[in-house]
Amino acid sequence: MSVGSGRSLILRLLKVQAVLAAMFLSLLQPMQVMAASAALPGSHSFVADAVRDVAPAVVRIDTERVVERQPFDPNLIDPLLRDLLGEPGFGYGPERQRGQGSGVVIDRQGLVLTNAHVVEQVEDVNVTLANGDQRDGEVIGRDPVTDLALVRLRGTSLPPSAQLGDSEALEVGDWAIALGTLTAWNGQSRLGS
Template identity: 35%
Template sequence: MTPVASVPPPTVQVNGGLASPTSSIQSPQNVASLPSISDLVGEINPAIASISVESVSRGLFFDITDQGAGSGMVVRADGHIVTNYHVVQDVRGIRVNLPNGESYLARIIGGDIVTDLAVIKIDPVGELPVVSFGDSEQLKVGDWVVAVGNALALRGGPTVTLGIVSARGRTVKTERGDLYDMIQTDAAINDGNSGGPLLNLDGDVIGINTAMLREAQGIGFAISSESALPIIDSLVEHGRVIRPLIGLNGADVTPAVASRFGFIVNEGVVVTQMGRGGPADEAGLLVGDIITKLDGIPTPNMTRFLTLLWSYTVGDTVQLEYIRDNRIGETAVVLVERR
C-alpha cells in the first residue's frame, strides 16, 4: 500500500535568532514532577478522528490522484467533526477513521478560509464521544498544553505531544492569509496534526492545531477556542459563517506609529478605510479615528478588535469608543452580515 502523505499545515516565516543556552540543569526531582497525561489521553482519544483525503490535479496527459491526511475531533455526537479548512479544501473524497476501528466516508458541511476551520459530517452507527471545550481566555503563558493528532499519518492511533503556551494573541501570516488570535506553543505540531485539538490539563480543547514554523523547532500555532467556537456553531447550523461586518479597515497603533503621527495613545486601531454607506460610515466614524474600546473592552490592536467583533452576531449593536482630534467620542454601530 502506498503511504499516505500528511497534509502540511500552513507555514510561517519570521526573522529570529539563536536562544541563549540555559545555565542550569533540571534535577531528577524536577523532572519527576512533570505532569502525567495518560488519563487525559485515554479520555480524549475516542473523540479524535484521523482524516484521509483524495484530490485530483490535472497533468499534461492525464489526471493525477493525490492523497493526504489530517486530524479532526468530534464536536457533535451525531458525527459532526471539526478540522482545518486547508485539510479538506478542493478534495474529491474524505474518509474518517476513528480510534475504535470504524471508518466512514465524510461530506463537507462548510468551511471558513478566514479562520482555516471546516466542519465535516459522517453518519455513524450510534452516538460518538465528543470533545469538551475550555476557555482559552484563561490560558497563561507557561501553562501546560497537550497536542493530539494524526501526525505524519502514522498507524496505531493519534500522536500525543506535551508542551507549554509560549505566547497568546499572535497574528500569523501564512501562504493562505493572516490568522488572528493564535496560541503559540512548543508542543510538537507536525504534518498531519492540522485540525487536531490543543488541550489544557483538564482535557478541554482550548485550541485547534493549524500551523507550524518549519525553519525552527518548537514553534507551532493553534486557533484559540474563543475564536473557533462561534465559527464552528455557525458552520454546523448554517453551513457557512455568518460573520458580522462593521464596514471599515484598520491598522494597529503602536508607539512608533503614535510618535510619527502625533497620536495621544500608544495602542488602538486606527481607521484606514471606510466602506461608503456601511455600518461604521452610517455611525459617523471617519478615516483617522482611533478605536480604543468595543462595548467597553479595550481594543489595543486589530487582532483583539476582530476577535471581539466576531463574537457578536448580525443585528447586534456595539458601542465604539474612539479618539478624534485628541478628543474621546462614542458611537453605536449596528452590525450587518458580511458577504
C-alpha cells in the same frame, strides 16, 4: 590593555557566567521535580489523564481529490538532466491525489474539527475512528484564514466527543497537548507550552 587587566576581565566574565548558570539551573529544578514526579510508578500525570479522556474522540481523515495535470514542455528540462533521466512523461489530464490528517469529534452529532488544508477541494472524505471503524464524512465548512474546518460524520453509531475548553482562560506558558495521527493509524501525542 595589559595582561593583568585582561585576566581580570576574563575572571569577572567567568564569575558572571557562573552566576547566570546557577540562576538558570535553579529555574530548571521545579520542572525537573515535576517531570520526575509524573514518571513515578503509580502516579498519574495530567498529560496521561488528558490523553485518556480525549483519545477516543481523535480520528484519522483520509481524503481524495482530482487535480488537473498541466501539459509539460520538454524544452524546459536541461539537456544534461534529459540524458541522465530520460525523456519525461508527457501525461496530462485528471489525476487522483490522496491526503491525510487528524481531527477530533467535538459533539454527539458527529461534527469533527480539523484543519482546513486537510479537506481543501476534496471529493471524498473517509474518517477512521479511534476504535478502527470507518465512516464517510462531508465537509460542511472551511475557514482558510484560521485553517479550521468542520466535517460531519455519516452513520448512526457515533464516537464519543471531546469537551472543548475555554480559550479565554488560557495564559501564555500554559501547557498544550496535541493528539493526532502523523502517518498510518498510530495515535500520537505531543506536549509543549
